[in-house]
Every structure is written in structure tokens, then in C-alpha cells.
Amino acid sequence: MIMKVMKPFVAVVVAVSFCAAAMSANAGDTNSVKLKPYTLKTCIVSGDKLGEMGDAYVYAYKGREIKFCCKGCLKDFNKEPAKYIKLIDEAEAKAKKAKS
Numbered sequence: 001m002i003m004k005v006m007k008p009f010v011a012v013v014v015a016v017s018f019c020a021a022a023m024s025a026n027a028g029d030t031n032s033v034k035l036k037p038y039t040l041k042t043c044i045v046s047g048d049k050l051g052e053m054g055d056a057y058v059y060a061y062k063g064r065e066i067k068f069c070c071k072g073c074l075k076d077f078n079k080e081p082a083k084y085i086k087l088i089d090e091a092e093a094k095a096k097k098a099k100s
């Protein structure tokens with residue numbers, strides 16, 4: 001007899017915890033937004049090829065990934081980030097046009 005009472009109760013608990021899990025999963029997604037990848041082969045600050053002076057320096061800026069040829073370029077980037085973001089967007093748009 002007790003089991004008959006328990007079953008709908010368990011179903012409700014499962015449904016509620018499922019919803020809670022789904023909600024917390026969504027909250028987690030907004031916290032770990034995927035970065036927009038950096039598709040250029042060169043450092044936007046110096047214009048040098050990435051990887052030539054060792055591993056590229058990867059930096060996350062406003063939800064996008066930016067790769068510099070070295071850490072020193074990050075300093076220059078931070079002086080005028082808007083300018084470099086614009087340069088990246090322009091260079092990426094150009095690269096896309098060249099491909100298609």
C-alpha cells in the first residue's frame with residue numbers, strides 16, 4: 001500500500017529535479033560561453049605569423065579568442081582594444097571573401 005502512494009510522489013520528485021538540473025545546466029552554459037575563435041594566421045598587433053616565435057599567446061577578450069605572437073603584443077592590444085578588434089573583424093571578413 002505504501003508503494004502505491006510513493007510512486008506518484010517519486011514521479012513528481014524526479015520531474016522537479018530534472019527541471020532543476022536542466023535549469024542549472026542552462027545557467028552553466030551562459031557562464032562558459034564558447035569563445036569566438038581567432039581564425040587569422042597572424043598577430044593583429046605586429047602582423048607576424050603566429051607560432052614563429054614559439055607558441056601563440058592566447059587571450060580571451062569579450063567572448064572572443066585572440067592570439068598574439070607574443071605576450072608583449074597584449075600590452076599594445078590593451079592600449080586600444082577597439083581598434084584591434086576592428087582590424088581583426090576586417091581581416092577575417094577579407095579572409096572569408098577570399099575563400100568563397
Ligand SMILES: [Zn+2]
Binds near residue numbers: 043048069070071072
Ligand atoms: Zn607579438
